[in-house]
Amino acid sequence: MIRINDIYLPLGYTEDMVAQRTAKDIKVRLNDIENIRIVRKSVDARRKNDVHFTVSVEAEVKNEQNILKKFPPNKVSAVVHENYSVSIVGMRSERPVVAGFGPAGMFAALTLAQSGMRPVVLERGGDCDTRLAAIELFRTKGILDETSNVQFGEGGAGTFSDGKLTTGIRDKRIRHIFEELVRFGAPKDILYLAKPHIGTDILRDVVKNIRKEIISLGGEVIFEARLTRLVSKDDTVCGVVYEKNGKEYELPAENVILAVGHSARDTFEYLCNKGIAMEKKIFAMGVRIEHLQSDVNKSLYGKFTGHPALPPADYKYAVHLPYGRSLYTFCMCPGGYVVAAASEKNSVVTNGMSLYSRNAVNANSALLVNVEPEDLPEDSPLAGCELQRNIEKAAFLAGGSDYSAPVTLVGDFLRSGLSESFGKIRPSYIPSVKFSIPDSIFPDYITDTIRKGIPLLARKADFFNEPEAVITMPETRSSSPVRILRNDKLNSVSLKGLYPCGEGAGYAGGIVSAAVDGIKCGEAVTENG
Numbered sequence: 001m002i003r004i005n006d007i008y009l010p011l012g013y014t015e016d017m018v019a020q021r022t023a024k025d026i027k028v029r030l031n032d033i034e035n036i037r038i039v040r041k042s043v044d045a046r047r048k049n050d051v052h053f054t055v056s057v058e059a060e061v062k063n064e065q066n067i068l069k070k071f072p073p074n075k076v077s078a079v080v081h082e083n084y085s086v087s088i089v090g091m092r093s094e095r096p097v098v099a100g101f102g103p104a105g106m107f108a109a110l111t112l113a114q115s116g117m118r119p120v121v122l123e124r125g126g127d128c129d130t131r132l133a134a135i136e137l138f139r140t141k142g143i144l145d146e147t148s149n150v151q152f153g154e155g156g157a158g159t160f161s162d163g164k165l166t167t168g169i170r171d172k173r174i175r176h177i178f179e180e181l182v183r184f185g186a187p188k189d190i191l192y193l194a195k196p197h198i199g200t201d202i203l204r205d206v207v208k209n210i211r212k213e214i215i216s217l218g219g220e221v222i223f224e225a226r227l228t229r230l231v232s233k234d235d236t237v238c239g240v241v242y243e244k245n246g247k248e249y250e251l252p253a254e255n256v257i258l259a260v261g262h263s264a265r266d267t268f269e270y271l272c273n274k275g276i277a278m279e280k281k282i283f284a285m286g287v288r289i290e291h292l293q294s295d296v297n298k299s300l301y302g303k304f305t306g307h308p309a310l311p312p313a314d315y316k317y318a319v320h321l322p323y324g325r326s327l328y329t330f331c332m333c334p335g336g337y338v339v340a341a342a343s344e345k346n347s348v349v350t351n352g353m354s355l356y357s358r359n360a361v362n363a364n365s366a367l368l369v370n371v372e373p374e375d376l377p378e379d380s381p382l383a384g385c386e387l388q389r390n391i392e393k394a395a396f397l398a399g400g401s402d403y404s405a406p407v408t409l410v411g412d413f414l415r416s417g418l419s420e421s422f423g424k425i426r427p428s429y430i431p432s433v434k435f436s437i438p439d440s441i442f443p444d445y446i447t448d449t450i451r452k453g454i455p456l457l458a459r460k461a462d463f464f465n466e467p468e469a470v471i472t473m474p475e476t477r478s479s480s481p482v483r484i485l486r487n488d489k490l491n492s493v494s495l496k497g498l499y500p501c502g503e504g505a506g507y508a509g510g511i512v513s514a515a516v517d518g519i520k521c522g523e524a525v526t527e528n529g
């Protein structure tokens with residue numbers, strides 16, 4: 001079996017053309033090729049007059065050794081599948097505890113359950129259905145539930161997301177994660193699309209199915225159960241205390257995976273006060289920008305816009321300003337919505353999500369600026385959380401103190417004026433929005449970088465020139481402002497048996513890397529057990 005990369009396919013290609021084009025590329029007869037399948041597919045829109053697909057295939061071909069010799073390895077290579085399997089350690093009297101049921105906690109717990117270790121999962125938020133009802137109440141009535149919301153609850157921050165599965169990391173566990181996601185209900189195309197995407201509507205069922213699997217393997221998942229304390233002796237974990245319905249419960253545990261995400265500020269405070277080593281780290285903040293998806297399509301697909309084989313166009317850009325700051329797009333959601341993502345009372349936070357179909361009118365993306373540790377006035381590891389909180393509260397006030405998000409039109413923002421009415425783009429944020437100026441919400445280095453960066457982005461993609469594009473504020477929870485220090489066995493450097501894990505602990509950014517880190521921590525526990 002060999003893998004052949006960079007095969008050109010027109011947008012309207014037929015199945016037969018896959019083998020035909022492959023045969024032409026590697027100069028063999030069509031009959032020499034058997035069992036061909038696409039293993040990677042991406043849209044190539046670099047040249048507007050020739051938008052097409054580029055695919056990689058795996059196939060059985062006659063005389064593979066000769067072909068391998070004829071072509072460079074980036075064109076043709078032998079197929080090597082890195083198989084991943086969970087080590088079975090079997091049942092122990094000790095049950096590991098996993099705090100947090102986001103991508104990191106879910107995959108940590110799944111790994112432990114598959115290894116036979118019967119984990120107990122504590123998740124501060126509700127199960128998916130409870131959570132959905134709480135989010136609806138917030139969206140429609142502006143009543144925020146601090147227990148279950150877009151950040152907290154079954155599936156973590158990723159459940160009400162775009163479900164993009166793109167990642168910058170390389171790891172043998174990624175293929176395994178995708179296969180598991182498909183086994184639990186994700187669309188099969190995530191196995192070969194270069195930009196895989198699940199969508200919040202499908203993701204909700206996937207996370208429920210993962211929970212059911214963990215339980216069927218002997219694990220336990222306790223919702224509305226917030227880890228409040230770690231019990232330790234001689235710098236070693238021996239249990240956890242959690243709070244549920246106003247009561248505290250204690251569980252014995254020698255291994256605790258702490259996968260609480262980047263919004264568990266109360267948990268970070270507790271850990272910091274307990275002397276668990278942590279530090280402030282680089283993170284990012286900014287705004288969400290919305291354009292018409294049709295304008296983005298036109299800009300990126302040119303005359304091919306509207307071709308039925310093309311997905312709604314997406315983008316990713318970065319611009320660098322002469323004084324050292326950069327502005328970059330992040331978590332772009334084609335055909336999506338800007339969502340209310342607050343988890344604390346009297347604060348406003350935005351983020352983006354989409355359904356699998358990605359068929360909403362607007363495209364949205366975060367426009368982010370990095371916040372370096374030296375930008376923070378205080379030395380405390382929690383200084384970044386404090387800055388996030390201050391901005392979220394300033395946004396709440398600017399929005400009229402009823403969870404409306406502050407918004408501005410790009411044209412007015414660039415000339416530092418207050419917007420008065422919307423143009424062709426209506427904001428998708430619910431419950432409501434109020435015109436405001438970003439300068440009253442962010443530190444100067446953030447507003448300045450966004451203001452100076454947008455015209456530079458417009459040189460890369462013309463829709464950034466749109467003065468009626470809508471900016472909704474603030475996007476504060478795109479990454480964790482803290483890192484909880486761990487050693488090469490993934491143990492906290494302060495407390496044996498504690499495994500800081502996932503995005504909140506500073507070891508991941510996004511669904512896939514959080515899931516990878518969850519598996520790694522699960523493995524570390526099984527090796528320790």
Ligand SMILES: Cc1cc2nc3c(=O)[nH]c(=O)nc-3n(C[C@H](O)[C@H](O)[C@H](O)COP(=O)(O)OP(=O)(O)OC[C@H]3O[C@@H](n4cnc5c(N)ncnc54)[C@H](O)[C@@H]3O)c2cc1C
Binds near residue numbers: 102125
């Ligand atoms: C609206 C939105 C859209 C997003 N879109 C994408 C996307 O398309 N693609 C992508 O890769 N990433 C996306 N992200 C980011 C992604 O969701 C996160 O990177 C990822 O979820 C981090 O995983 P995690 O498991 O480390 O943490 P989280 O997902 O944050 O999970 C942590 C969990 O721990 C729980 N918890 C917190 N404190 C405690 C405690 N003390 N006790 C018990 N439980 C606790 C929380 O309730 C939460 O469920 C999005 C995020 C949001 C909010």
